[in-house]
Amino acid sequence: MFEILAQCAHVAVPEPSEEAVRFYQSGNVLWIVQQAWSLIIPLLFLMKGFTGKLGSIAKSWGRNWFFTIAVYIVLFVAIYQILNLPLDFYSSYIRMHDYGLSNQSLERWFSNYGKGTLVFLIGMVAFLWIFYLLLKKSPKRWWFYSGLVGTALSFFMMFIQPIWIDPLFNKFGPMKDKELEQQILQLASRAGIEQGRVFEVDKSEDTSMLNAYVIGFGKTNRIVLWDTLIQQMTPDQILFVMGHEMGHYVLHHIWWSLLYYALLSFVIFYLTYRSAHFLLNKYRDRFGFHDLSQIASLPLLLLLIGVYSLLTEPLSNFVSRTMEHEADRFGLEIAQNNEAAGEAFIALQQKNLAVPRPGPIYVFWRASHPPLGERVDFTNSYCPWTEGKPLKYESHFSQ
Ligand SMILES: [Zn+2]
Known part of the structure; x- marks a missing residue:
């Protein structure tokens, strides 16, 4: 059956290395620990009325309504980040070095952690009071208004992230390889993407893994290539990756995922509203x-x-995988180089220590992405243009 399907390219999926299997298995354990810890931390604040005591301190220091909230947030974020530090340090520093996936210096890791904490703190102080104002003014409908505010905020954050936040951590600029940039811009203009939308970022400071992504909204919408990917892939492989990212861009996947999360946020705020009242009635004294x-x-x-969020994660992943699959299709249709596409996935598998066919x-x-093995299978079997059949995304191509 494989032979019949493999009509467009013949890229074989290698077995994962022993190290990749270990990375996958230990990663699953780590994920469970991280999920549990992220729920245990707020539980610790709730136990023995600790959060109530913090609230009293915040009130005596902050005096008025707004500053009470601000002081509480400062105390909360400080404790929260200290509790998070060991696991964050292990997962994003020690573990990455252990597996040879990072050359990041210790200073740089801590500097990024500090900056991340500061951004988190500023964001919380700047916006959290809005939700507490809604809780105060509209005890029965706050979940609905919070959904509206949350949606507006996520559009705003998506807009500012590539211009105000991400540059705090890495350097973004035009592509350094001008010849490759020309090829990419040619492909981009075929997809109707205007100039100035493709950026290169110096991720080699932080990791040896490969990646590219689309971010931003409206004027700030852009395609970003990690320099590691540019260094490790051939020009043809990079062109396919760009084709995939152009798919996200042209098919407005940022917009669709913001819309999805907007709808989800109404559901989550509503469930939170119902269960928070229930729990508060039951455990008022303890909290x-x-x-x-x-x-x-x-x-x-x-x-x-x-x-x-954890319970709805499978749905969110499904939505994401669907978009990723369509971006793959778009990339194949615009670049029409299935061999290079398959090899690009193999490069991702090897450099990122991925397991090509993970468990269900x-x-x-x-x-959030289809397994790499499935993506290679798809590139081996999808090439309607060779038989003169119509392309799904032809209407998006200019020539
Ligand atoms: Zn993608």
Whole structure:
């Protein structure tokens, strides 16, 4: 059956290395620990009324409504980040070095952690009060208004992230390889993408893994290539990866995923509203606060939002995998080089220590992309242009 399907290219999927299998298995254990820890942290704040005590301190220091919230957030974020530090350090520094996936210096890791904490803190102080105002003013409808505000905020964050946040951590600029850039811009103009939308980022400072992505909204919408990918892939492979990213761009996948998360946020806020009231009625004395509109309720809200996000993760992954598959199709149709596409996936498998055919539970709970093995199978079998059949995305190509 494989022979019949493999009509467009004959790229074989290699068995994962022993190291890749270990990386996958230990990664699954780590993921479970991380998920559990992310729920345990807010639980710790709720135990023995600790959050209530923090709330009282915040009130005596902050005095008025806004500064009470601000002081609480500062205390909360400080404790939260300290509790997160060991696991974050292990997963993104020690483990990555152990597997030879990173050359990042210790100073750089801590500097990024510090900057990340600061951005998190500023974001929380700048926006969280809006939700608490809604909780206070509209105890029965706050979940709906929070969905609206959350949606507006996520569009705003998507807009500013590539111009204000990401450059704090890495250098973004035009592509350094001008010949390759010309080829990419040619492909981009075929997809109707205007100039100035392709960026290169110096991720080699942080990792040896390969990646490319689309980010931003409206004016800031752009395609970003990691320099590691440019260094490790052949020009033909890079052109396919760009074709895939152009698919995300042209098919407005950022817009669709923001829309998806907007709808999801209404559901999650509603479930949080229902269960928060239920839990508060039951455990009021233990939590140390009596009303959700008090800032001390933050750990409870975060805990519930965390639980519902985790439970809806399979659906979110499914939505993401569907878009990724269509971006693959777009990339194949515009670049029309299935061999290079298959090889690009093999390069991703090898450089990122990926397992090409992970188990179904992994795919269900964790995979935002189709397994690389399936993506190679698809490139081996999808080439309607060779038989003169119509292309799905032909209408997006200019020539
Ligand atoms: Zn993609």
